[in-house]
Amino acid sequence: MFRTVLLFMAGAVVAVLTVSAATAYEVPDKIVLDRVKGNKMLNTWVDKVTFAHGFHAIRVPCRDCHHKESDKTLGEFVACRQCHTDDDPKEPSGFYRAWHSDGPPSCLGCHTQRRTQGGKNPVGCTTACHKPR
Ligand code: HEC
Ligand code: HEC
Ligand code: HEC
Secondary structure: OHHHHHHHHHHHHHHHHOOOOOOOOOOOOEEEEOOOOOOOOOOOOOOOEEEEHHHHHOOOOHHHHOOOOOOOOOOOOOOHHHHOOEOOOOOOOEHHHHHHOOOOOOHHHHHHHHHHOOOOOOOOHHHHHOOOO
16 A cells, blocks of 8 residues: 555656656556567576566656656656667667666666665576566
């Protein structure tokens, strides 16, 4: 309940900041991250990842992750997978690096950085994100 209220507040604050943007949006709670169509698998044991988006959205500023948001796109919060489609693991705008590059806004990059600052963010492949089937 507390979490729902906080999430609502986070949404409300952003909504106030973006009054000029005509688009309304929701802050999704859980998002299933799956490979984009046509993207080759790097490892067969890697399955879809359920991402606790709402949990993050009340702890981290939206734009720390949605790095292409600007005054022009305010309120759109385009899905990472719309741009990060390339299946080359070395391509910065590709699928793999969106979640695994060395620094934020990748999942692993942010978690690793926060760990060095005393955070409890999980960084193990199978203990954090890729739960074994
Ligand atoms: C820790 C990183 C992170 C934070 C913080 C974050 N998001 Fe997201 N957001 C994501 C990821 C990852 C996705 C899934 C993108 C995908 O499906 O490719 C997403 C998806 C979304 C979507 C759905 C986009 C679509 O078209 O499917 C919306 C809307 C959104 N976020 C809004 C927000 C708002 C508003 C905030 C702040 C209140 C926020 N996000 C904070 C990482 C984050
Ligand atoms: C509008 C297109 C677009 C969207 C949406 C987008 N990105 Fe990116 N991203 C890029 C491009 C292009 C780059 C390459 C560097 C640059 O131009 O900023 C990049 C770079 C990155 C990098 C650095 C990779 C490296 O190797 O250094 C990370 C991490 C990243 N994006 C994560 C995300 C996440 C997470 C989301 C969603 C919350 C997201 N991106 C949404 C286009 C996008
Ligand atoms: C910009 C920073 C940032 C990014 C990017 C980020 N996280 Fe996190 N993550 C956090 C923070 C902060 C916590 C809470 C840590 C704590 O409890 O001390 C967290 C916690 C978690 C947890 C543990 C949740 C729990 O119940 O304790 C998981 C799993 C997780 N993140 C997965 C992801 C995934 C998957 C992505 C990418 C799609 C991602 N994170 C991207 C900052 C980030």
